Amino acid sequence: MRILALITTAGLTIGLVIVLNWWIDPLRTQFHQAPVALAMERSPNCVFQGRLFGDSGTNFPAFKLDLFRRRDPRVVIVGVSRALSIEAAGDRRFLNMSSPGTGTDVLGPLFARMHSVHPGPLTIYLDVELFWFNPAWNSFVTFDPTLRGRLRELVSKFTLQKTVTKIATDPIQLVRPDSRRFSVGHVIAPCVVTSPGLGYRVGAPHNFFRLDGSWGWMKETPPITGDFVAVEASSFGGFSSFADGRLAQLEAAVAEARSYSWRVIAFSPPFAGWALYDLKRNPDSRQALATFDSAIPALFRRQGIPYLDLSDGRRLGCTRAEFLSQDGWHPIGACATRVHARLDQAARRAAGH
Amino acid sequence: MLFNSYTFLFGFLPFTLAVFFALRWQTARIAFVVAASFAFYGWTVRWFPLLMAASMAASYGSGLVLARMQTERTRKAALAVGVTATLSLLLYFKYADFPVARSLQGVGDLSGFSVGSVRDFTRHIVLPIGISFYTFEGISYLVDIYRRQIEAERNLLRYAYFISFFPHLIAGPIIRYAKLGPQLRSFYRFDPDLFASGALLFSFGLAKKVLIADNIARWTDLYLAAPGNLGLLNSWGAMIGYAFQIYFDFSGYCDMALGVARMLGIELPWNFNRPYRAASPAEFWRRWNVTLSGWLRDYLYIPLGGNRCGTLRRDANLMATMAIGGLWHGAAVNFGLWGVYQGVLLVAHRRLQPLPIRVPRPVAVAVTFVLVVIGWVLFRMQGASAIGDVLTAMAGLNGLGAVSWSLVAWIALSGALMWGTPEEWTLSLGTWRWPRFAAVGVLAGVALIWLDQTRPFIYFRF
Numbered sequence: 095m096r097i098l099a100l101i102t103t104a105g106l107t108i109g110l111v112i113v114l115n116w117w118i119d120p121l122r123t124q125f126h127q128a129p130v131a132l133a134m135e136r137s138p139n140c141v142f143q144g145r146l147f148g149d150s151g152t153n154f155p156a157f158k159l160d161l162f163r164r165r166d167p168r169v170v171i172v173g174v175s176r177a178l179s180i181e182a183a184g185d186r187r188f189l190n191m192s193s194p195g196t197g198t199d200v201l202g203p204l205f206a207r208m209h210s211v212h213p214g215p216l217t218i219y220l221d222v223e224l225f226w227f228n229p230a231w232n233s234f235v236t237f238d239p240t241l242r243g244r245l246r247e248l249v250s251k252f253t254l255q256k257t258v259t260k261i262a263t264d265p266i267q268l269v270r271p272d273s274r275r276f277s278v279g280h281v282i283a284p285c286v287v288t289s290p291g292l293g294y295r296v297g298a299p300h301n302f303f304r305l306d307g308s309w310g311w312m313k314e315t316p317p318i319t320g321d322f323v324a325v326e327a328s329s330f331g332g333f334s335s336f337a338d339g340r341l342a343q344l345e346a347a348v349a350e351a352r353s354y355s356w357r358v359i360a361f362s363p364p365f366a367g368w369a370l371y372d373l374k375r376n377p378d379s380r381q382a383l384a385t386f387d388s389a390i391p392a393l394f395r396r397q398g399i400p401y402l403d404l405s406d407g408r409r410l411g412c413t414r415a416e417f418l419s420q421d422g423w424h425p426i427g428a429c430a431t432r433v434h435a436r437l438d439q440a441a442r443r444a445a446g447h
Numbered sequence: 448m449l450f451n452s453y454t455f456l457f458g459f460l461p462f463t464l465a466v467f468f469a470l471r472w473q474t475a476r477i478a479f480v481v482a483a484s485f486a487f488y489g490w491t492v493r494w495f496p497l498l499m500a501a502s503m504a505a506s507y508g509s510g511l512v513l514a515r516m517q518t519e520r521t522r523k524a525a526l527a528v529g530v531t532a533t534l535s536l537l538l539y540f541k542y543a544d545f546p547v548a549r550s551l552q553g554v555g556d557l558s559g560f561s562v563g564s565v566r567d568f569t570r571h572i573v574l575p576i577g578i579s580f581y582t583f584e585g586i587s588y589l590v591d592i593y594r595r596q597i598e599a600e601r602n603l604l605r606y607a608y609f610i611s612f613f614p615h616l617i618a619g620p621i622i623r624y625a626k627l628g629p630q631l632r633s634f635y636r637f638d639p640d641l642f643a644s645g646a647l648l649f650s651f652g653l654a655k656k657v658l659i660a661d662n663i664a665r666w667t668d669l670y671l672a673a674p675g676n677l678g679l680l681n682s683w684g685a686m687i688g689y690a691f692q693i694y695f696d697f698s699g700y701c702d703m704a705l706g707v708a709r710m711l712g713i714e715l716p717w718n719f720n721r722p723y724r725a726a727s728p729a730e731f732w733r734r735w736n737v738t739l740s741g742w743l744r745d746y747l748y749i750p751l752g753g754n755r756c757g758t759l760r761r762d763a764n765l766m767a768t769m770a771i772g773g774l775w776h777g778a779a780v781n782f783g784l785w786g787v788y789q790g791v792l793l794v795a796h797r798r799l800q801p802l803p804i805r806v807p808r809p810v811a812v813a814v815t816f817v818l819v820v821i822g823w824v825l826f827r828m829q830g831a832s833a834i835g836d837v838l839t840a841m842a843g844l845n846g847l848g849a850v851s852w853s854l855v856a857w858i859a860l861s862g863a864l865m866w867g868t869p870e871e872w873t874l875s876l877g878t879w880r881w882p883r884f885a886a887v888g889v890l891a892g893v894a895l896i897w898l899d900q901t902r903p904f905i906y907f908r909f
Contacts (some may be wrong), residue, residue: 095641096639096643096879096880096881096884097642097643097646099881099882099885099888100643100646100647100650100884100885100887101885101888101890102885102889103884103885103886103888103889104650104888104891104892104895105888105889105892106887106888106892107888107889107892107893107896108892108895108896111892111896246899249895249896249898249899250896250899251896251898251899251900252899252900254896301718313642319749352459434452
């Protein structure tokens with residue numbers, strides 16, 4: 095009886111905090127469908143302020159899956175932030191499912207989720223990245239969040255502190271949390287869905303998502319300079335060996351996509367000339383790049399899948415300014431559009447047109 | 448594995464309790480707890496259990512040999528071999544780099560011979576957590592057999608239980624076989640009062656660690672990271688904060704250890720009794736880390752001659768005991784200095800005792816507390832420069848400085864608990880009614896929520 099009282103009150107205390115953190119959601123870890131539904135009702139050109147779906151990007155997958163359910167696409171691009179700016183360009187059945195942090199281990203579960211939502215025919219443009227095979231790099235998104243992961247976010251002093259701060263700032267959230275979750279403005283697009291709590295003016299989001307899942311970069315930042323491998327050390331640092339196990343993961347994911355009768359076009363997105371030069375100059379990444387250039391085409395050949403090596407941005411005519419903040423590897427604007435066109439062309443060829 | 452981790456709280460502990468009470472045979476229970484303890488110890492570093500097994504084999508085997516010896520000479524020889532074998536692992540893993548390799552390096556620097564390779568080797572030796580504790584327990588076991596205070600344990604499982612019992616394995620309290628052995632002889636029938644008091648003690652310990660020690664640590668770490676910037680107020684604030692942090696951290700761990708042990712039907716010795724209520728350095732050591740000070744007294748101070756060989760020899764014995772006690776905490780100069788400082792306090796107290804000076808107890812408590820806080824500077828800070836910076840600031844030679852009100856509030860709360868409430872193990876927890884259990888449940892719930900920002904226990908590295 096006494097032990098039961100101890101355990102029950104401890105459990106109730108934790109339960110109360112879980113409910114409060116979940117209700118207020120101060121870290122925006124939960125995905126709320128209402129803004130997407132509202133935007134789709136208003137106009138296909140509505141955009142969402144980026145941080146509306148979480149500060150750390152952990153919520154992007156839920157947003158992308160919701161778009162996948164709503165748009166019922168026929169062409170989907172899957173990959174990392176490098177493919178994030180590729181837009182639909184008028185194709186209403188196109189969706190950009192890319193998410194920063196996607197890796198070879200994420201692909202299989204993602205394909206399974208997509209197939210369970212829409213079992214029909216699909217064309218996948220699969221972005222394949224060199225750094226996926228860096229043993230020092232690990233994927234950091236999941237399209238299938240675990241209960242344990244969610245609980246760790248909710249049973250947390252950090253989250254509770256944020257919740258208390260939010261309630262203290264604006265007590266109305268305790269009864270109507272949606273009142274601060276999003277609102278709609280009309281300045282740079284027919285509508286901009288944002289949140290007063292994000293600290294930006296309603297009409298001027300720095301970065302935003304479109305309803306096709308692509309990402310718009312508005313924030314002007316100084317050009318990135320320096321040795322590419324050193325600047326992007328979080329992806330290419332410690333590339334001392336090639337993670338062969340991830341090749342097997344990639345091949346299994348591709349085989350799974352094929353088993354759903356999906357058409358897959360694999361590609362490697364462009365680097366700026368200087369970035370590719372630095373990658374080829376660094377002893378570790380040079381070796382990895384050489385392995386990548388032989389292993390990846392062979393893998394897709396085995397699976398009977400077209401593979402476009404678009405890694406040399408100069409061949410696509412991508413200028414230095416056509417990469418985000420001139421960082422050398424996040425194609426934007428016309429460069430991203432040319433990538434999309436090349437992929438469409440390859441898809442038509444694969445379909446026999 | 449940490450007591451303040453989700454793995455322990457929601458996995459290891461419930462599983463261990465469930466299997467323990469499901470087993471209906473004492474030998475099976477002992478074997479299971481030993482296996483669980485080895486798994487607990489090897490959770491993060493796989494080879495640690497092998498080391499513990501080696502230490503255990505050395506003291507167990509020596510105990511059996513010692514018990515067979517008949518003459519005083521052979522008994523002494525067996526004891527010496529046993530203690531050396533048990534101690535050798537500790538000496539290698541904890542002290543090979545200091546002072547051995549550092550001394551060699553010093554000799555090399557002076558003579559021009561290169562001993563760099565020795566230093567390069569020793570600096571990579573990993574210190575296994577808990578080794579200081581189970582080594583001392585093995586030694587006390589052998590000495591107690593030699594003194595004919597206990598019989599050698601012939602049952603290896605029971606001996607393994609004594610050394611490896613997971614609640615006290617990592618950071619104490621240091622137990623003696625005479626206390627634990629008899630508790631293993633009969634089948635433990637579930638005692639609801641003992642179990643309930645264990646659950647409460649564990650909850651109190653968790654709250655002391657997570658809610659108080661970790662919150663004070665946020666401030667003390669911040670201030671003490673830059674000792675050169677400290678002034679009078681924030682240096683005293685940081686060090687008083689540290690005094691409370693280390694108490695709530697270590698006594699919190701011990702409460703959790705005592706609590707888990709009680710849930711498994713074992714009474715462990717208590718280790719703290721609100722130490723900052725002490726009115727003298729000697730009383731402080733009767734209230735702080737009691738099992739260590741008792742060990743040092745019985746197995747070091749008394750064999751050295753204790754107070755039986757005159758005043759000067761007594762003082763020298765005290766100094767030597769405390770210096771070794773300081774170095775037991777870690778192979779570093781600052782721990783040695785801290786031990787010497789504590790020795791000086793004890794000697795000075797003994798010397799002053801015959802004088803007709805009587806001060807009111809609150810004044811004596813305040814003076815003792817201040818002296819202990821100054822001692823913590825030597826314990827906490829590493830390097831002469833850092834120690835000098837903090838002591839200079841505490842002497843007021845570095846300006847006034849400013850202290851955070853949050854730290855002041857935590858110190859006030861800690862002080863209120865220290866001087867206004869009894870140590871948790873002294874409470875008759877087994878007789879408490881359910882409303883108090885419910886209140887402690889709220890405390891435990893909050894502590895569990897705060898676990899995401901908890902830190903390792905300070906005494907884990909000793």
